[in-house]
Amino acid sequence: MPELPEVETIARRLRPDLLGRRILHLEARWPRSLTPSPEAVRGCEGRAVIEVGRRGKLLLLGLEGGAWLGVHLRMSGRMEWAAPGQPEPRHARTLWHLDDGRALVMDDARKFGRVTFTYDMKDIIDNLGPEPLSADLSPARFAVMLANRRRALKPLLLDQAFLAGLGNIYTDEALFRARLHPLTPASSLSPAQAAALLGAVRAVLAEAIAQCGTSLDWIYPEGHMQDYLRVYGRAGQPCPACGAPIVRGVVGQRGTWTCPRCQPAPSAPG
DNA sequence: TGAATTGTTATCGT
DNA sequence: AACGATAACAATTC
Numbered sequence: 001m002p003e004l005p006e007v008e009t010i011a012r013r014l015r016p017d018l019l020g021r022r023i024l025h026l027e028a029r030w031p032r033s034l035t036p037s038p039e040a041v042r043g044c045e046g047r048a049v050i051e052v053g054r055r056g057k058l059l060l061l062g063l064e065g066g067a068w069l070g071v072h073l074r075m076s077g078r079m080e081w082a083a084p085g086q087p088e089p090r091h092a093r094t095l096w097h098l099d100d101g102r103a104l105v106m107d108d109a110r111k112f113g114r115v116t117f118t119y120d121m122k123d124i125i126d127n128l129g130p131e132p133l134s135a136d137l138s139p140a141r142f143a144v145m146l147a148n149r150r151r152a153l154k155p156l157l158l159d160q161a162f163l164a165g166l167g168n169i170y171t172d173e174a175l176f177r178a179r180l181h182p183l184t185p186a187s188s189l190s191p192a193q194a195a196a197l198l199g200a201v202r203a204v205l206a207e208a209i210a211q212c213g214t215s216l217d218w219i220y221p222e223g224h225m226q227d228y229l230r231v232y233g234r235a236g237q238p239c240p241a242c243g244a245p246i247v248r249g250v251v252g253q254r255g256t257w258t259c260p261r262c263q264p265a266p267s268a269p270g
Numbered sequence: 271t272g273a274a275t276t277g278t279t280a281t282c283g284t
Numbered sequence: 285a286a287c288g289a290t291a292a293c294a295a296t297t298c
Contacts, residue, residue, distance in 0.1 A: 001276055032293095057277080075276040076295075091295090110294045112277070151287065160278080167277070217297085219276090253289075255275080 001219045002073045004132070004165030005208035007054050009223065010079050014104075015052040017081075018061070022048040022099040030093035033108070034115050041117040044069055044096070055125045056164030070116040070124035071106060076219050077113030080105040109219075128164040132201050143194035146186040153189075153197075154182035155252040166201065169214055169232045172257050174201040176231045181263045182251045188266065231257040 002010070023044050031038040044063060051062025059079070061069040071079070080089040082103040089107035094115055096104040106113055116124050130137040145163075149156055156162050157171045166174070175182050177200035180193070189197065208214060213223030216233070230240050235248035239259035249256045 003277095072278085074278065075293095108294095109296070110276080112293060112295095114278090149286090155288085158277090168275095 001075055001167075001217075002077065002213070003057060003167035003170055003208075004054075005170070005205055005211075005225065006213035006220050006223065007057050007059055007073070007165075008209050009212045010073075011052050011054045011059055013222075014059075014079060018049045018052050018104065020048060020050075022046070023063075023096050024099055025097040027095040027097060027103070029095070030108075030111055033093055033106075033111065033113055034117075036116070041069075041115060043067060043117050055131065056128045056160055057167070058124060058128075060121075060124070067117065067119050068121050068124060070114075070118070072114045072116075073106075073108070074110075074112035074114065076110040077106055077108040078219060080107045125164075127161050129160060129162045130164065132163055132165055132198070133205060137198070139195035139198050140191070142198045143189070143191040146189050146194050146197075149186040151186055152183045152251065153180060153186055154254070154256060156186050157201075158252070158254070163201075165205070168254050169216075169229065170201075170204050170208060172232045173204045173229060176257075176259060176263060177204060179262050181265050182256050182258065184266045231259060233257065 026042050026045055028034055028038050034041040047063040047065060047067060049061050050064060053060045057072060059071040063069065082088050082095060082105050084101060089105050091107045091109045092105045093108045093111065094106040098104060106115065118124060153175060154171055157166050178197040180197060207228065208225045211223055211225040211228060213220060214225040215221050215223040216226055231246050234246045234257060236245050239246055239262060242259065242261045244259055244261040246257055247260050
């Protein structure tokens with residue numbers, strides 16, 4: 001559920017509380033989530049947090065001594081706090097007990113979340129594509145990336161090795177804003193269309209970050225972007241651009257929302 | 271009750 | 285190698 005804007009919001013909220021705090025003890029209640037092993041992740045014990053960041057959908061905690069914790073929340077993970085005398089989060093899987101008496105908690109109902117400890121950040125982010133909001137990713141470079149791929153745009157944008165951070169919600173929203181059908185072959189885009197798609201990706205991510213993310217259910221309750229989504233989850237409602245009813249389909253086994261008038265299907269499939 | 275859902279990885283087939 | 289399809293992971297909601 002958490003995509004780039006939600007993880008960015010989480011990182012920003014955690015940063016002031018976490019910077020300078022020392023991890024005294026790791027409590028592993030679902031050891032399977034700890035990689036490369038629960039024993040290895042205990043390497044975070046005794047270290048202070050000196051950096052709180054994000055790469056794609058990964059939350060990154062920089063620790064003393066050149067070590068890193070990477071937290072991937074996957075479907076249902078949340079970052080919470082536990083304090084003495086307070087009710088604990090309901091699905092606490094990993095707890096970092098800190099030197100201020102509180103514990104940072106990864107709460108994860110579905111147990112898909114993953115925590116990685118490493119001294120080499122490449123272990124965490126090596127398979128990730130470029131950061132969509134980074135100036136390193138120029139429209140020209142993005143156009144070349146697309147020109148070399150035959151895949152449909154939607155599964156390609158969802159591929160974290162191609163571009164880091166988009167999930168189902170913001171992929172559909174970006175394609176709508178760029179007026180492109182999800183099944184459009186990537187290599188069929190003109191350089192101008194590629195630049196427009198990158199612009200749409202950036203616009204929707206920037207707006208979502210400004211709104212502190214999208215809150216569709218209990219998993220992530222603190223955002224407002226759900227009030228500004230134009231197609232995702234809006235089957236039957238009028239397209240904000242042309243008024244035609246939004247349609248729900250399936251692309252790459254994922255629920256996919258489009259405006260049939262603004263995003264006409266590509267003529268030659270594949 | 272069972273299907274859908276959500277992100278990622280592994281695995282098989284083309 | 286690129287790509288699609290499918291299962292697995294686990295729980296909750298509808």
